[in-house]
Structures are given as C-alpha cells and as structure tokens.
Amino acid sequence: MRSALADAADAFLREAARPVRDLALERERRRLERRLGHAWEVQGAAFLRRLAALRPRFPDVQEAVRVQDWEPLLDAALRLTRGLFRRALDRAIRAAVRLGFDAGRVAASFDLANPRAVAYLRDHGAELVAGIEDTTRQEIRALLVQAAAEGWSYDRAARAIARRFAEFRDGRPQEHIRSRAHLVAATELGNAYEHGTLLAAEQAHASGTPMEKAWLAVLDDRTEQECRDNHAAGWIPIDQAFPSGHQRPLAHPACRCTLLTRPRAG
DSSP states (O other): OOOHHHHHHHHHHHHHHHHHHHHHHHHHHHHHHHHHHHHHHHHHHHHHHHHGGGGGGTTOGGGOOOHHHHHHHHHHHHHHHHHHHHHHHHHHHHHHHHHHHHHHOSSTTOOSOSHHHHHHHHHHHHHHHHHHHHHHHHHHHHHHHHHHHHTOOHHHHHHHHHHHHHHHHHOOGGGTOOOHHHHHHHHHHHHHHHHHHHHHHHHHHHTTOOEEEEEEOOOSTTOOHHHHHHHHTOSEETTSOOTTSOSSSOSSTTOOOEEEEEEOOO
16 A cells, blocks of 8 residues: 555656656757757758759649659758757657666665666667658658649749658648648657656666656547546556557657556555
C-alpha cells in the first residue's frame, strides 16, 4: 500500500511533468525549427535553380513535364541539403535525449554510455531525414502533377514551389496552422526526450531498483483514443508495453503526452 504522502507526491509529479518537459525543450525546439527552416530554404532554392532548365516545357501541353524529368533534379537538391538536416537533427536529438535522461534518472552515477542510447543517436537521425525527404517529394510531386495537368507556366509553377518551401519553414499563418518545421521539431524532440526518460528508468531497473511507468495524457477534445487508453492504464512495469503497443510516448506526431517513471513500491 502506498501512503497518502506518496499518493500526493504522485499527483504533484503528474501535474509538473509536462510543463517541465516543455520548458526544458523550448530552447532546443526553437533552435531546431530555425535550422530546419534554413535547410528547406536552401533546398527549395537549389531545386528551383535546376528546374529552370525545364522552363520551355511548361506551357507545352503536348510535352508536359513528367515525373522522370523533374525527380532527378529534386533528388539532387535533397542530396545537397541532406547534411544540413542531419546535423541539425543529430545535435537536437542528442540534447533532448540527455535532457530526458537527466529528468528521469534516479541516481547521479547513471549515465548515457550504453548501447541503446548510442544506437538511438546513431540510427534515428538517418531514418528521420529519409522520412522528411519522402514527404517533401510527395508535396512537390502533387504540385508538379497539378502544373502539368492544368498547363501552368514555368513562372506560376516556380512561385507555387517557392511558396510551398516557405510554408515548410513558416507555415500558413492565414490558416492558423503550425509550420512543418515546428511539427518536426516538436515531435522529434519530444520523442528523444521521452526515450531518454525511459532509458534512465530502464538503467535503474537493471541496476536493482524495480521501476514502473505511467503515460500522462492531456485529456481534452483533441486527445487521441490510444493516448486516453494508455493514460487509463495507470502505473505498469517498466518493461511492459502500454495498451497501444508503445513503450513510451509519443504515440503520434505532435503528441502532447509524456512518460512518468518511479521506483516501484514494495
């Protein structure tokens, strides 16, 4: 049985956990958002320079620009800027894992020098950059398919492409939505922070301190059902999956949930 004092401490932990994470990540989020925005700015300019070679084809409905014409040009721009994305993400993810680990560790002697932390830092950045590139390719494909179908001039297509890359960076304020840079930064830093918190608890558990975890969701009209179910599961063993199958938040892009950990009573 946990004491009333322990229950009160748990309630306080639940109230404090999410603001603590958000505050800890705010500076990193802003920095990563700026760096991603810069990378997309460079990427868009590089693609448009290459696309200019296809200018004569745009008004010609009989010889419309095809995927095989422009995709190599976009691929070249993606390769050119891949390092910008990778460096920005690697630095930010490393910092966020550390912040999450420090928030979750139960002993000062614990550290991040373990294979799982190294693997996350090494592998996740490459996977994320590949996903970002795939989404960019889909966005630009949709624009150029529309341009070919509707017989756009080169100037009209170029303006639309430049506008789309600017939206990646700055969003569409008139529609009151976040930018893609903000979404990627918030999601990936949140994932890294929560991963660090889980690593700290798992390290404590492996060192002889039985640990448990809980999923803390924001319960409002925007909360996904899987997050509600995970929240309702309460405290579970550190090595058990939540009802959604996740070991820790985030459950989806821009998920607002966070992980709680504590030594298991008894």
